[in-house]
Amino acid sequence: MPAPSRSPSRQDSPRVCPQAVGVGGNRFATSRSLSDRLSHADDMHTHGRPSDSEERRGGEHARLLEEGLRCAASCEDGLSLSRSGGKDGRLLMPRWAGDGAEDRYDGLPPVTLSFQDLTMDIVSPGDGPLKRSLKQLLQRPVALPTKRRILSMEGIHGCFMPGDCVALMGSSGAGKTTLLNVLSGRVTRNVGGVVKFNGHQLAPEVSKTISCFVQQEVMFFGALTVQEHLQYQAALRLPPSVSRRERDATIAAMIQKVGLAKVAHSRIGNTSQNQMIGVSGGEQRRLAVATELLTQPCVIFADEPTSGLDSYMAMQVVKLFKELASAGRTVVCTIHQPSSSVFAQFNKVVLMSEGHMLYCGDREACIAWFAHLGQICEADMNPAEFLMKICAVADENREAALQRTKEWADRWRLQGAVFLEHWETHGGRVAASSDQLHLQRLFSSLELHDRAPHALEGGGESSTQIDQEGGAELSAPPRKPSDQLALEVKLSGLSSPRRRTATFESLRRYGSQANAVSASELTRQLSSRAQSMLKGGTPSEAMLHAMQKDRVGIFREAWLQFKRSIVLTSRDPLSTYVKLVTTLISALIPAFLYFRLSWDGADAWNKVSSSFYVLMGQSSAALFGVSMAFNKERPIIQREYETGVVRMPLYFLGRVTADSILWMIFPFVYHLIFYWIVCIGGDSVGKYFASLAVLLLTVQAVASYSFVVVSVVTNPVVSTVVVQILQMILSLFSGFMVKLDKLNSFWVWLVYLSPFKYGLSCFTESIFIGATVTSATAPPIDGLDFLKDTFGFDYDYFWLYIAMLFVLGIGARLLGMCLLTWTARRTKENQ
Secondary structure: OOOOOOOOOOOOOOOOOOOOOOOOHHHHOOOOOHHHHHHHHHHHHHHOOOOHHHHHHHHHHHHHOOHHHHHHHOOOOOOOOOEOOOOOOOEOOOHHHOHHHHHHOOOOOOOOEEEEEEEEEEEEOOOOHHHHHHHHHOOOOOOOOOOEEEEEEEEEEEEEOOOOEEEEEEOOOOOHHHHHHHHHOOOOOOEEEEEEEOOEEEOHHHHHHHEEEEOOOOOOOOOOEHHHHHHHHHHHHOOOOOOHHHHHHHHHHHHHHOOOHHHOOOEOEOHHHOOOEOOOHHHHHHHHHHHHHOOOOOEEEEEOOOOOOOHHHHHHHHHHHHHHHHOOOEEEEEOOOOOHHHHOOOOEEEEEEOOEEEEEEEHHHHHHHHHHOOOOOOOOOOHHHHHHHHHOOOOOOHHHHHHHHHHHHHHHHHHHHHHHHHHHHOOOHHHOOOOHHHHHHHHHHHHHHHHOHHHOOOOOOOEEEEOOOOOOEEEEOOOOHHHHHHHHHHOOOOOOHHHHHHHHHHHHHHHHHHHOOOOOHHHHHHHHHHHHHOOOEOOOHHHHHHHHHHOOOHHHHHHHHHHHHHHHHHHOHHHOHHHHHHHHHHHHHHHHHOOOOOOEHHHHHHHHHHHHHHHHHHHHHHHHHHHHHHHHHHHHHHHHHHOOOOOHHHHHHHHHHHHHHHHHHHHHHHHHHHHHHHOEEEEOHHHHHHHHHHHHHHHHHHHHHHHHHHHHOOOHHHHHHHHHHHHHHHHHOOOOOOOHHHOOHHHHHHHHHOHHHHHHHHHHHHHHOOOEEEOOOOOOEEHHHHHHHHHOOOHHHHHHHHHHHHHHHHHHHHHHHHHHHHHHHHHHHOO
16 A cells, blocks of 8 residues: 655654664764764755665764754754864854853763653562561561552653753652652662663663762751861762862862852751751752762752752752753752742653653643643643642542543553654644644644554554645654654654753763863763763673772771761760760769778778769760760761762771770760779779779770660660660679679570670779778778679689670671661662
């Protein structure tokens, strides 16, 4: 059957490669100018299928330009690209780009993000009563008694181009964040379908090196200033080959770029951590963006970046994302109930409802599409509010709403590509309410296409559509399933001069990268790394080795973690001033209660009780202090671990070292006051230093048990309760409250695990050694014999007990490090 005649006013759609191709900037330095290549693309667009020679030239063209940029070349906009007057052959911006476009060049390769047939089921497994109770204790996600499907995402497909600023919208539970996590590679379990960067599937660990994820809840160490935070992040994120001067220059430029210059030396603040109020919520959002931009990502994912902000701050944050998109990056944001002005900053919209994609395309075409479905947006209504209303599924009529949502998702899957093709053909004029003729033509074509869906599924014959204005038949060439993604790339939203400006600006940047225009050495390094990652495939050992080499060294990272922990501790009022005042009060009051003890029988017994008080008080302070510090920092460190910024064992090492120094200072101050006022060891300086050493060892050993508890129990309230119970049990087996030789054999194992037992025995021995205890009713007795007869302390094992304090302290810390790493990994995997 002969192919139907084509209307002379229509042109064939440009042929595009199904996969976007990322190439290095040096390939633009060829004999043929870029304008000649774009003209060749226009010839192919005008004259139909090329000859064999043209086919070969077209193949070369596909290797040099990614699909979206070639599609932009076919737009009838009168664009002109020319050479500069010099011999360097630098690529100039189009005339409509403006004089300031050169300054916005970021030197990064543009990335087209495409995804096809994404599926994912989120099912809540059933838990028994015991398992549910344990999960509640350890603050793990608790499931219902029976299995329940929470969200089913299927048939999701689309494409985002360089320069796109995408709004991912939908009601709560629609699957916005789930889709964002899948696209960013943060979630890989139970995920089906294909996600490609420039036409290549990348391993999750590779995709994360060229993209970033700005999370909904901002978390910072509030005691740091904005500049200090970025300095630590740059030292941890950037390759070790980057010099200090280069890092400082990058940080200064980033602060200016996100508009934080006036608060650069202000503390961030964190009211949730009982710290002073610092920078505003909008400034914290921009700081979160600046943190992720340090590694120069090509793709930016943001989850609810305007959550909790007023309209002005929300606009400032979204404008920042728009500027980043105009610099050639691909920006994808989930957003909830934006204002009309904020909504207008996005050029592309994705609508999700109950795991179904209802729309993915140009923002201006969205209203027209839903008008075709019978949903009319009132003239005075906020378009974003209208779209959110459409996506909502009301509980009172849930079954009908779910059925309607599924029907709309099927309509978009069958008709969406054709709709965007007609929208592009008419230059977006169907959005105007006055142009009813184009609107009628478009919807009539869609209805006819709906009755012949095989055209999208690769039918053997061309699909025929009727031009109601002129009576001519409009034919669309048959498409194979493999060409569907290419069509989506082509129809990804090039419908306005502003949109084409962003796309060609991205092209200009990519071409200029070969000449290193305005790009620093750091940017060139990161750009080269991004290009190597965009080659796709399973990461080879050489690539993984290069990725590992780009990470900061273990000794350098451990030093940075220790340094940051020291700064945070010194600026925390609870860790400094409050603890100092508490130490002074708790030392002075008991000291004057036990004032100037002698060596008679009653005072000797008071010396033992005061020794127990000293060990108990300082060890308990360390036990609870470590728990508070870890619980405060854990969410922030967990996030840094999930993004690959820190290694959990090295963080643990830095934090433990800082805490060890802190919990040597306060016991030293305490003992300095208490020892000399009480005369617990007489006037002997040697006994002072010996008892001080035992005190410090005991405090460190007891504090190590807190590391084990907080590594497993992440709930701050529950961990405090567990620590309190642990302190009570350990103190019971110290030998002061109960004679250890009278204990039942069942409790012996707890005696060996109690640092108080070893600490009190060694502390009192260092005090009573060489002393003589006198009594009015009994002959004098050696101090060590007094301890053995009265309390059952065996002074023959002094050095063994000292060794046991070392073993318990180091062993508990190593166990805590392993448990913390395991818990962090499990939390990351269960997201």
